[in-house]
Amino acid sequence: xxxxxxxxxxxxxxxxxxxxxxxxxxxxxxxxxxxxxxxxxxxxxxxxxxxxxxxxxxxxxxxxxxxxxxxxxxxxxxxxxxxxxxxxxxxxxxxxxxxxxxxxxxxxxxxxxxxxxxxxxxxxxxxxxxxxxxxxxxxxxxxxxxxxxxxxxxxxxxxxxxxxxxxxxxxxxxxxxxxxxxxxxxxxxxxxxxxxxxxxxxxxxxxxxxxxxxxxxxxxxxxxxxxxxxxxxxxxxxxxxxxxxxxxxxxxxxxxxxxxxxxxxxxxxxxxxxxxxxxxxxxxxxxxxxxxxxxxxxxxxxxxxxxxxxxxxxxxxxxxxxxxxxxxxxxxxxxxxxxxxxxxxxxxxxxxxxxxxxxxxxxxxxxxxxxxxxxxxxxxxxxxxxxxxxxxxxxxxxxxxxxxxxxxxxxxxxxxxxxxxxxxxxxxxxxxxxxxxxxxxxxxxxxxxxxxxxxxxxxxxxxxxxxxxxxxxxxxxxxxxxxxxxxxxxxxxxxxxxxxxxxxxxxxxxxxxxxxxxxxxxxxxxxxxxxxxxxxxxxxxxxxxxxxxxxxxxxxxxxxxxxxxxxxxxxxxxxxxxxxxxxxxxxxxxxxxxxxxxxxxxxxxxxxxxxxxxxxxxxxxxxxxxxxxxxxxxxxxxxxxxxxxxxxxxxxxxxxxxxxxxxxxxxxxxxxxxxxxxxxxxxxxxxxxxxxxxxxxxx
Numbered sequence: 062x063x064x065x066x067x068x069x070x071x072x073x074x075x076x077x078x079x080x081x082x083x084x085x086x087x088x089x090x091x092x093x094x095x096x097x098x099x100x101x102x103x104x105x106x107x108x109x110x111x112x113x114x115x116x117x118x119x120x121x122x123x124x125x126x127x128x129x130x131x132x133x134x135x136x137x138x139x140x141x142x143x144x145x146x147x148x149x150x151x152x153x154x155x156x157x158x159x160x161x162x163x164x165x166x167x168x169x170x171x172x173x174x175x176x177x178x179x180x181x182x183x184x185x186x187x188x189x190x191x192x193x194x195x196x197x198x199x200x201x202x203x204x205x206x207x208x209x210x211x212x213x214x215x216x217x218x219x220x221x222x223x224x225x226x227x228x229x230x231x232x233x234x235x236x237x238x239x240x241x242x243x244x245x246x247x248x249x250x251x252x253x254x255x256x257x258x259x260x261x262x263x264x265x266x267x268x269x270x271x272x273x274x275x276x277x278x279x280x281x282x283x284x285x286x287x288x289x290x291x292x293x294x295x296x297x298x299x300x301x302x303x304x305x306x307x308x309x310x311x312x313x314x315x316x317x318x319x320x321x322x323x324x325x326x327x328x329x330x331x332x333x334x335x336x337x338x339x340x341x342x343x344x345x346x347x348x349x350x351x352x353x354x355x356x357x358x359x360x361x362x363x364x365x366x367x368x369x370x371x372x373x374x375x376x377x378x379x380x381x382x383x384x385x386x387x388x389x390x391x392x393x394x395x396x397x398x399x400x401x402x403x404x405x406x407x408x409x410x411x412x413x414x415x416x417x418x419x420x421x422x423x424x425x426x427x428x429x430x431x432x433x434x435x436x437x438x439x440x441x442x443x444x445x446x447x448x449x450x451x452x453x454x455x456x457x458x459x460x461x462x463x464x465x466x467x468x469x470x471x472x473x474x475x476x477x478x479x480x481x482x483x484x485x486x487x488x489x490x491x492x493x494x495x496x497x498x499x500x501x502x503x504x505x506x507x508x509x510x511x512x513x514x515x516x517x518x519x520x521x522x523x524x525x526x527x528x529x530x531x532x533x534x535x536x537x538x539x540x541x542x543x544x545x546x547x548x549x550x551x552x553x554x555x556x557x558x559x560x561x562x563x564x565x566x567x568x569x570x571x572x573x574x575x576x577x578x579x580x581x582x583x584x585x586x587x588x589x590x591x592x593x594x595x596x597x598x599x600x601x602x603x604x605x606x607x608x609x610x611x612x613x614x615x616x617x618x619x620x621x622x623x624x625x626x627x628x629x630x631x632x633x634x635x636x637x638x639x640x641x642x643x644x645x646x647x648x649x650x651x652x653x654x655x656x657x658x659x660x661x662x663x664x665x666x667x668x669x670x671x672x673x674x675x676x677x678x679x680x681x682x683x684x685x686x687x688x689x690x691x692x693x694x695x696x697x698x699x700x701x702x703x704x705x706x707x708x709x710x711x712x713x714x715x716x717x718x719x720x721x722x723x724x725x726x727x728x729x730x731x732x733x734x735x736x737x738x739x740x741x742x743x744x745x746x747x748x749x750x751x752x753x754x755x756x757x758x759x760x
Contacts, residue, residue, distance in 0.1 A: 064200045068257060072192055073211040075250040079188035080215030082247060084323075086178060086240055087112050088223050088312040090154065093233045094173060096649035096746070097159050098166045099588040099616040101492050102305035103415070105315050106298055107167050110411035111174045112182065113294065113404075119186025120404040124397045127191065132198045136255035139191065142184055143248045151241035152178040153234055159619060164590070165491045167415070181244055188212070188251065190400060195258050213327050220320050224313040232747040282389040286402040287409070292435055293382040294410025297322045299428040300375045302414070304368060306425070306493075306515045311648070317368075321376045329383035336384040339455045342439040345377040346462035349432040350469030354476075357516040378435045385442070423487045424494050429473065436466055485510060485599065492589040495519075497599050510599055512570045512592070519592075520570025522600050530605060532572040534700060535672070541698025541712025541730070542637065542670050546576055548724050549634050550666035563608070564633040564662065566617030566650065567640030568592050570600045577608025584631065585610065586617035588640070618650055621658050632664040638671040653745045656687055666718035669693075672710045678754045681734040684713045686741035694722055699732035 091108040098104045126135050158173040160166050189212050196203050227236055301318045328335050352374045358364040391399050418427045443459055485497040495514050500521060501507040506528065511521035521533055537543055546552075551559045560580030565573050568587035577583050583606075587593055593612055596603060603610050613620055617640060624631060636659055640650060649655060651671075659669055671684070681697070688695035698712045711732070714721075721727060742754070 063202065064196075069203075071250065071257075072196060072254055073208055075247065075254055076189055076192055076208055077211040077215035077218075078243070078247045078250060079185045080212040081219035082240065082243055083116075083182065083185045083219065084216040084319075085219035085223050085227070086152070086182065087319075088220070088315055089227070089233070089236050089240065090152070090174060090178060091315065092228070092312050093154055093237065094158075094170065096618065097616070098170065099492065100649055101588075102302060103419075103491050103493070104170065105305070106302060106411075106415045107170045107491075108174065109298060109301075110408075110415040111171050113408040113411040115179060115182045116186045117401075117404040117408040119183045120190055120397075120401045122183065123187040123190040123194075124401050126187075127194050127397060132195055133259045133261070135191065136195070136258040139187070140252055140255050142187075143252060146181045146184045147245065147248055149180050150244060151238055152181060152244075153237040153241075160615070161623075162615060167491060185244075185247070190397060192251075192254060194397070195254070199258065199261060210331060213323070213331075216323055217320065220316050220323070224311075224316055228312055229748070283402060285389055286386055286399060287406045289382040289386040289438070290403045290406025291410045291413070292431060292438065293322065293325070293379045294407040295413055295427060295431045296375055296378045296382070296435065298411060298414040299425070299431050300371050302425055303428050304371055314368075317372060318375055321372055322379050325376060325379040325383045328380065329387040330390070333384065333387055336380060338381075338384075338442065339459055341377055341381055341384070342443070343458050343462040345374070345381060346436060346439065346459075346466040348374040348377060349436060350466045352432065353429055353469045353473040374432070378432070381435060381439065385438070419489050419491065423489050429470075433470065436463070439463075486595065488591040488595065490589070490591050492591070495589065495591055495595060497595055512595060512600070520572045520600075522570055522572070522602060529601065530575050532575040532602070535710045535712075536572040536576070538576065539730075540700055541714055542573065542672075543576060544698065544727060544730055545635055545668045545670050545712075545714050548721060548727055549668055550718050550721065551634055553720070553724070561634040562632055562664070563635050563637065564631055565637040565639055566621075567638070568596060568603075568612060569639060571596050571602035571606075571610075573637060573639065574602040574606035574608060574610050577606045577610070579607050581608035583608045583610040584633075585612040586620050587612055587614055588616050590614055618655055618658065621662055625658065625661055631662045633662055633667055634664050635668045635670060636663055638669070648744070648749050649746065651683060651687075651744055652749055653687070653690065653743060655746075656691060660691060666716065666721075668718070668721065669715040671713045671715070679736050680713070680754060681736045681738070682740045682742035683744060683754060684715075685734075685739070686743040688715055689741055690743055693717055694719060696722055696727070696731045697734050698730055699735075 087108065091105050094108075095101075095104050126138065130138070154173055154177045158169065158176075160169060189209060193208060196208060227239075231239065297318055301315060304314055304318065348370065351370055355367055355370065358367045386403070390396075414427055418425075440463065443456075443463075483499045483502070485499060487494065487496045489495075493514055495512060498511050498513055500509045500511050506525050507523065508525065509521045509523045512519040520536075523529055523531055531537070534540065535542075538547065546561065546563070547557065549561060551561060558578060558580070560578070560582065563573070563577070563581060563583045564586070565583065566586045568585045569592070571585070574583055585603075593614065603612070621631075638650060638659075656669075663669065684695050684697070687693075693715045694717070695713055695715045698714060700711045716722075722731070
């Protein structure tokens with residue numbers, strides 16, 4: 062019996078709303094919990110792993126439910142399932158899940174998401190497979206595949222509306238409440254669909270279900286479905302990792318790759334005529350070759366160029382995987398198995414990147430490896446299936462592109478091998494890859510060991526005995542930080558040897574400890590336990606410094622919060638924010654709420670020193686805005702490039718101590734703001750837009 066237009070609209074709307082909620086909740090909850098885990102880029106990868114596993118569970122449930130039960134009973138059980146999901150709302154994560162230690166938080170993150178949104182997400186993921194199957198039973202003349210367009214549209218709207226609408230105008234907690242109410246609306250729609258199915262009656266539906274199905278076209282291409290879906294998932298996550306190595310971890314940089322990934326599914330399954338195997342293969346091989354040779358971007362223009370290159374490589378690579386998979390799509394009777402295999406491949410890709418890669422690979426090698434694997438897939442098709450499909454010209458172009466890729470791969474391997482001799486030790490964990498590398502090995506006086514993360518120095522130490530305790534230029538006695546320690550109010554009033562209480566968020570190589578004096582009390586807050594292990598093995602600033610030094614593991618902001626909640630304000634004379642010397646700076650350390658916490662831990666006339674400086678961002682408006690908000694004076698202290706200072710960082714010094722800025726030495730060292738402007742900007746935990754500080758002009 063043909064379905065009426067209102068029923069078709071109801072089913073399509075339900076699938077669209079499910080797609081919207083499925084994809085909007087991913088960046089929403091990832092952003093919500095990001096500060097709890099130190100702003101690490103891996104937080105998003107682990108979140109993606111959870112959502113892929115939940116999607117697989119939902120598809121598996123729908124597959125298992127639809128096989129033994131008649132449709133009207135499926136609908137009844139799904140209503141019970143919906144009621145259980147509603148009982149677990151809202152999805153707002155509880156603060157009890159905030160980590161108290163710095164151990165690998167992968168398990169905690171997955172458990173947190175399972176408790177907060179696990180069942181509602183699983184229910185949403187059953188929507189398309191169940192409703193499409195029910196539609197096929199209700200009206201055999203309908204093509205359920207057309208209704209997937211509504212689901213895809215909802216998915217795109219959910220993804221793209223988040224950074225431009227919901228993130229911009231709603232607090233994160235409000236977002237979770239609004240999403241929960243939207244889930245209630247979804248439950249009403251889905252329940253209505255289920256009631257319609259049940260009212261059609263057992264007899265009519267059973268009769269349709271008992272009719273003969275189309276004979277299978279051939280054996281399942283199970284391994285091809287699995288391999289191509291896994292490669293697409295790995296490429297998505299590895300590309301996202303590569304992008305967020307070089308910039309701040311923000312939802313937009315998660316959503317852009319994910320949107321392109323989703324777009325390739327839409328084209329592959331809905332507009333397959335747009336896919337040309339040889340043409341896409343040629344472009345992918347050329348893009349992948351350029352990606353393999355990509356260096357760390359040091360300007361905004363270079364970052365945008367690299368972002369475009371990575372995204373184009375992702376798009377063409379996923380198009381190849383998903384289009385080849387779509388060409389092997391079976392007849393409707395085997396579609397549930399097909400979609401379940403795709404979901405399994407997506408989850409397998411998540412497991413490989415989020416779990417296996419950090420355990421098995423010492424660096425982010427999964428990205429070049431997946432590019433090689435997709436290139437291998439292309440070669441396999443060229444050798445086995447495409448010999449007679451295209452002209453000699455296209456085959457020649459394919460061969461040329463393959464040779465370019467092999468050349469790029471060879472150059473990348475050569476560059477990598479040539480640098481291995483300088484690497485003393487390399488550690489990879491949830492928080493990223495940290496290396497100890499040799500620098501200036503041909504100069505005995507300047508020979509040093511440096512700690513690097515994402516290609517950015519986190520501190521270094523000279524190896525010659527004469528300079529062993531001399532910190533790098535941006536941390537010496539003439540730097541902004543050195544001047545802050547020497548001219549703090551206590552030392553101005555009581556003498557230069559007066560002990561200070563110094564707090565430092567971010568251990569790095571421990572260089573600040575070299576500035577400590579007898580009687581000083583230094584407390585480091587370090588997120589990554591691997592950093593402390595490497596400092597203990599390769600650097601002696603902390604061990605040999607004159608001050609008494611203690612290192613507390615955990616996210617600096619969370620540890621400071623716990624200390625304040627326990628009634629233990631630290632009364633720091635100088636509090637140093639040194640956690641920004643990396644390509645993925647923790648944005649949650651530069652918000653209004655973070656500054657409130659810092660000021661609560663500062664002693665009267667205390668100084669706050671911040672070195673949040675990346676070439677791709679202009680921080681001056683943010684520094685001025687925060688100072689104005691809290692009634693502080695802030696000065697910029699530029700570290701000039703010199704013979705021993707090739708890549709300096711500079712300091713912003715905040716204080717309510719006006720006399721500090723009147724000291725002659727401070728006046729002479731104070732610099733003009735780089736932007737030569739007076740604009741002001743304030744970030745909060747609810748609103749911190751990276752685009753507001755992108756530097757579009759610096760070379």
